[in-house]
Amino acid sequence: xxxxxxxxxxxxxxxxxxxxxxxxxxxxxxxxxxxxxxxxxxxxxxxxxxxxxxxxxxxxxxxxxxxxxxxxxxxxxxxxxxxxxxxxxxxxxxxxxxxxxxxxxxxxxxxxxxxxxxxxxxxxxxxxxxxxxxxxxxxxxxxxxxxxxxxxxxxxxxxxxxxxxxxxxxxxxxxxxxxxxxxxxxxxxxxxxxxxxxxxxxxxxxxxxxxxxxxxxxxxxxxxxxxxxxxxxxxxxxxxxxxxxxxxxxxxxxxxxxxxxxxxxxxxxxxxxxxxxxxxxxxxxxxxxxxxxxxxxxxxxxxxxxxxxxxxxxxxxxxxxxxxxxxxxxxxxxxxxxxxxxxxxxxxxxxxxxxxxxxxxxxxxxxxxxxxxx
Numbered sequence: 001x002x003x004x005x006x007x008x009x010x011x012x013x014x015x016x017x018x019x020x021x022x023x024x025x026x027x028x029x030x031x032x033x034x035x036x037x038x039x040x041x042x043x044x045x046x047x048x049x050x051x052x053x054x055x056x057x058x059x060x061x062x063x064x065x066x067x068x069x070x071x072x073x074x075x076x077x078x079x080x081x082x083x084x085x086x087x088x089x090x091x092x093x094x095x096x097x098x099x100x101x102x103x104x105x106x107x108x109x110x111x112x113x114x115x116x117x118x119x120x121x122x123x124x125x126x127x128x129x130x131x132x133x134x135x136x137x138x139x140x141x142x143x144x145x146x147x148x149x150x151x152x153x154x155x156x157x158x159x160x161x162x163x164x165x166x167x168x169x170x171x172x173x174x175x176x177x178x179x180x181x182x183x184x185x186x187x188x189x190x191x192x193x194x195x196x197x198x199x200x201x202x203x204x205x206x207x208x209x210x211x212x213x214x215x216x217x218x219x220x221x222x223x224x225x226x227x228x229x230x231x232x233x234x235x236x237x238x239x240x241x242x243x244x245x246x247x248x249x250x251x252x253x254x255x256x257x258x259x260x261x262x263x264x265x266x267x268x269x270x271x272x273x274x275x276x277x278x279x280x281x282x283x284x285x286x287x288x289x290x291x292x293x294x295x296x297x298x299x300x301x302x303x304x305x306x307x308x309x310x311x312x313x314x315x316x317x318x319x320x321x322x323x324x325x326x327x328x329x330x331x332x333x334x335x336x337x338x339x340x341x342x343x344x345x346x347x348x349x350x351x352x353x354x355x356x357x358x359x360x361x362x363x364x365x366x367x368x369x370x371x372x373x374x
């Protein structure tokens with residue numbers, strides 16, 4: 001059915017409903033022709049009952065309509081001011097945006113935009129925290145300061161959640177701050193709450209975060225729970241150290257199926273979790289493993305001949321290290337190579353020499369990927 005037919009159908013329904021209402025009104029009037037006395041101060045009138053009811057209905061409708069229009073006008077003005085401020089902010093006029101947003105600063109949801117405009121003007125937004133109740137302001141400030149003052153960020157986030165425990169952004173940030181500070185149990189507890197509270201499309205991502213947390217902090221002690229969670233490089237590394245050889249082979253195959261082999265192998269190497277099953281699967285899929293990761297793996301297990309075969313294919317920084325002439329001191333090579341930044345965060349670009357499920361620069365989880373060394 002076309003759009004035009006739908007509109008005609010709706011109009012027909014409205015006409016039928018109007019006719020039905022008119023018929024009902026006429027029936028009501030017929031059965032209520034008697035008059036009632038209406039008094040107002042010293043004045044008295046005899047009016048038909050149906051007219052009294054009808055007038056009351058109309059008055060009630062008009063009052064509701066007027067109140068609704070007043071509220072609508074208020075929201076329209078707010079919307080116009082906010083729209084103008086956003087247009088200025090996103091088109092490079094932060095001073096104009098600041099002026100418009102300053103008029104709306106009594107609404108807490110506007111404060112992050114006001115803070116952004118002030119930041120672009122290289123000024124600090126000054127707001128009175130006690131006037132707000134949603135924890136949005138504290139979360140915004142914490143997001144800005146956590147890189148240089150993690151203590152203040154933690155304090156702000158805890159205050160934000162003290163005001164509003166349903167502030168999931170503050171909850172996510174505080175979880176990451178706890179993790180950065182080594183307070184693993186607190187971070188895991190918050191992560192479990194996040195899985196319960198998050199919207200359905202985000203639950204899978206939050207479960208991946210929990211899998212990485214458990215793998216990094218508890219290792220094989222959390223193997224049973226890790227097996228029930230989505231795969232991440234950190235959790236795959238733990239699964240590859242499963243007590244049963246069959247399960248280790250299965251996990252090693254999953255690394256390649258999921259495209260996480262490079263990151264998972266770096267975790268395995270750093271935690272000394274290499275097993276024959278993993279090495280066997282790597283040898284079967286050498287072309288899918290980053291050459292720098294492969295070199296580190298060979299050094300880790302003393303496969304020096306295979307390591308030497310790769311020297312000509314290694315990125316320049318690693319090739320320079322391996323050409324310095326350390327003789328047979330492969331441990332020295334391994335130590336030097338472990339300092340090369342093979343990983344970077346997909347979100348912010350920060351480089352890492354060791355795998356971490358959390359980027360400490362942008363607080364995103366499971367975003368580190370191998371890049372070839374720098």
